[in-house]
Amino acid sequence: MTTLTPSLTSSMIAILPELVILVTACTVLVADLYTRDDQKQSNHNLTIIGLLLALIAVGFVGGSVPTEAFSESFIRDPMSDLLKGAILIVSLLTFIYAKDYMRDREMWVGEYHVLLLFAVLGMLIMVSANGFLTLYLGLELLSLCLYALVAFDRDSKQGAEAAMKYFVLGALGSGMLLYGISMLYGASGGFAFADVAAAVASDGVNDKILVFGLVFALIGIAFKFGAVPFHMWLPDVYQGAPTPIVLFLSSAPKIAAFAMAARILIEALGGLQSDWGEILVILSVLSLALGNVVAIAQTNIKRMLAYSTISHVGFIFLGLLAGSEQGYASAMFYSVVYALMSAGAFGVLLMISSKGQDVQELDDLKGLSDRAPWLAAMMALMMFSMAGVPPMVGFVAKLLVLEAIIAQGMVWLAIVAVAFSIIGAFYYLRVVKMLYFDKPTTEVPVTTNASARVAITVNGAAILLLGMYPATLFTLCQQAFPG
Amino acid sequence: MGFEKFLFYVFAAITVVAAGMVVTRRNPVHAVLFLVLAFVSSAALWLLLEAEFLGIVLVLVYVGAVMVLFLFVVMMLDIDIAALRGQFIRYLPIGLLIALVMVVNLFLVLGPSNFGLELFAKPEAQPADYSNTVELGLQLYTTYLYPFEIAAVILLVAIVAAIRLTLRRRPETKYQDASKQVRVKKGPDRIRLVSMPALKEKSK
Amino acid sequence: MLEDYLHILIFLAVAILIGFAPRVLGMLLGPRRPDPEKDAPYECGFDAFESARMKFDVRYYLVAILFILFDLEIAFLFPWAVVLEELGTAGLLSMSVFLGILVVGFIYEWRKGALDWE
Secondary structure, eight states: OOEEEEEHHHHHHHHHHHHHHHHHHHHHHHHHHTSSGGHHHHHHHHHHHHHHHHHHHHHHOOOOSSEETTTTTTHHHHHHHHHHHHHHHHHHHHHHHHHHHHHHTOOHHHHHHHHHHHHHHHHHHTTTBBBBBHHHHHHEEHHHHHHHHHHHHHHHHHHHHHHHHHHHHHHHHHHHHHHHHHHHHHSSSOOHHHHHHHHHHGGGGOOHHHHHHHHHHHHHHHHHHHHTOOHHHHHHHHHSSOOOHHHHHHHHHHHHHHHHIIIIIIIIIGHHHHHHHHHHHHHHHHHHHHHHHHTTOOOOOOHHHHHHHHHHHHHHHHHHTTSHHHHHHHHHHHHHHHHHHHHHHHHHHHHOOOOTTTBBBBGGTTTHHOOOOOHHHHHHHHHHHTHHHHTOOOHHHHHHHHHHHHHHHHHHHHHHHHHHHHHHHHHHHHHHHHHHHOOOSSSOOOOOOHHHHHHHHHHHHHHHHHOOOOHHHHHHHHHHHOO | HHHHHHHHHHHHHHHHHHHHHHOOOOOOOHHHHHHHHHHHHHHHHHHHHHHHHHHIIIIIIIIIIIHHHHHHHEEOOOOOOHHHHHHHHHHHHHHHHHHHHHHHHHHHHHHHHHGGGGSOOOOOOTTTOOOHHHHHHHHHHHHTHHHHHHHHHHHHHHHHHHHHHHHOTTTTTOOOOOOHHHHOOOTTOOOOOOOEEEOOOOHH | GGGGHHHHHHHHHHHHHHHHHHHHHHHHSOOOOHHHEEEEEEEETTOOOSSSSSOOOOOHHHHHHHHHHHHHHHHHHHHHHHHHHHHHHHHHHHHHHHHHHHHHHHHHHHTTTTTTOO
C-alpha cells in the first residue's frame, strides 16, 4: 500500500487551494479562542488573506491540462479553475460587504468566519469532484455550514424558522440525490463519473435503473438550485436569514450548484442527455414563469430577490438543456454572472442597512438616490443587469443562452424565456423607479466603510465591463467544455 | 442455507414491523424505542451479509449515540399531538395519493423485471478467513483517502455549528471553578492587608 | 463465518425469553384490579401538578451531539486499527490528519467551555 506515497505529493499540490482554505479556517477557529473581544478584526484579516492566497493557489495549480489526484477522487480542470476563482472572488466580496452589518449586530464572531470558510471549502470540493462520493461530501459540507449560518442570529425566531425549513427540505433533497447516486452506483459499480459514463455508454437508455437514478439525482440538483417545483424553501430562507448570509447563499453556491449539475449531467450522464433535457425543459419553464410572475407581487425585497433567483435558475437550466458545448458554456457564464449580480444587489442592501434597522421592505429603498447617490446607482446597475438591459452583462448572459437554444432548434423555448424576462423586467425597473423617483421615507444618513465602497464599485464595474467585453470570460467558459 | 434464510425473514419481519410502529406510535418516546429495535434488527441483517463492521457501526453509532440524541430532541420538543393530528388528517388524502403514485412508480422500476434475482449473479462465497473490515480498511485509507479526510472536516463543522447554535453563557449561574481555586496562593490571594488610618467615631 | 455467531443468536433468544417470561407470567397469574386512584401517577400524595413530560434543557442536546461526533470518529478508527500494519506510514499519516482536524474541534469546544456544566 506504499504505492500511495509517490503520488501523494502531486496530489497535495493539486488540492492546494482547498488546503489553504482548510488551514485558514482552522487557524481562525483556534486564533479566535485566544483573542480578546476588541481584537476581532484579526479574524477578518486572516480570512481575507486566506481567500486571497487560495485565489493565488488556484492560478498556480491551474492550466489547460486536467489533473486527477487521490485515486481519481479529485480533478482539476479548466472548469474547476474558473469556477473556483469565481467562488473565491464572490466569497471575498461577501466578507467585505458583510463586515459592518455583522459587527453592528454582534454576529461578527469567529464562528461566522469559520463556517463561511468551510462553506467555501465545501464548494471548492464540489467543483473539483471527480466522483459522486466526493461531490456528495462537498455538498454536505456546504449545506451543513449554510444551515448553521441561516440560524446564526440565535435570538431571531424568523432565522430559526428559516433554518428549520432549509434543513428539513435540504436534507430531503440530499436524500433524493443520495438515493439516485446509490442507483447509479448499483448500475455502474463505481463512484467515479467516468465509471457511470461507461455504464451509460454500454447499457444506454434501455437501462431503467440508470434513468431512475438520473431522475433522483436531478431532483437533488433541482432542490439545491431551488428550481420550481423544488423552490419552496427559497423565499422563506431569504426572508428569515441574516442578509449577509442570504448574500452568500444566493451567489457562490449557485456556482457550485452549476458545477454539480455539469459534473453529474454532462460528465457522468451525458449519454442520457435526451432524457434529462426533457426534464430540464419542464423545470426551466416552470422556474421562469413562477419566478418572474410571483416576484411582482412581493413587497419584501429579499423575497423578491428570492423569486428573481428562481427565474435566473430557469435560465441556467435553459443553457444546460441545449445539450451543446455552446449551451453548457453559456450556462456556466450565466451562473458566474448571476453570482456577481446577486452579490452586488445584496451588498447594497447590506450597506444601506443601519445599525438598528435592516432593509427588508421595498419601500426602504425609496429615494435612495438622495441619501446615497453612488449606492443607488450601483443598485440600479444591478437591477438593469438582472433585467437584461444592454450593455450590462446580464443582457449578454441571457443572449448567449438564447443563442444556444435557438441553435438547437428550440425557438419556442426561447420565445417563452424572452416573454417571461420582459414580465420580469417590470419588477426590476420598479426598484429603479423607487430609487430615483420616490421620496425617501427616512432621513437616516447612510454610513459605509471604505473597503465596502471600493468592493461595490469594483463589483459594479465588473458588471458593466463584462457586459461590454464578455469575450474573455466566455472564452474561458468555452474552454471548460472542449467538446 | 435454510436456517440462514429463516433468520433473514425473522429479522426482516422485525425490522418492518418496528419501522411501521415508529411512524404509527402516538408517544414519540415509544417511536424512538421502536426505531432502536429497527436498527438492531437491521444490524443483524448486516451480519447475515457478513458485513460485520457495518453492523457494529449501526449498533455503536445509531443505537448508541444517535438514538440518545433523538430521545433528547423528542424530550426537548413540546409537541402538541392533537394539533399535529389535525394537520395530518387535512393533508392525508393528498399525501396518500402521492405516496401511492410513488410506490407504483418505484415498483415498476425496482420490481422483479429490473431487479429480479435471475438478473444478478450470486456473489461467490468468500473464504473463511475473509474479513470485511480488513477490505474496508484497505480501501478507505488509500483509494478513498480524500473523501475520508473530508469526513473529518464535516465532523469539525458539526462541532462548530452545534456549539455556536446551542451554547450560551449563563452569567447568573454560580459555580466553582476548581482550577481557579487550586491556583490561589497563600498570602496575597487570600488575605489583603489594607493600611487605613484609625477613624474616630463622630460624637453627637 | 456465520456459524461463529450461533452462540450470540442463542444468547439473544435466551435474553428475549427472560425479558418476556416474567411479564407474561405476571399478566397471566397476577390479580389485576385497576382503579383510577391506583393508576394515578404518584406525586407525594398530591394530585399530579403537570404533565410528567417537560422540556429538557438544550444543553443535554449539546452533550449528546458532541458525543456522537467523537463516537463517529471512533467508528473510523476500527478498520484502520485492523489494517494499520499493511498500510504502513501512509496509513498512520492519513489517520493523523483525520485526528488532527478533529483535535482542532476539540480545542475549540474545550476553550469555548462546551464541556463545562455551569
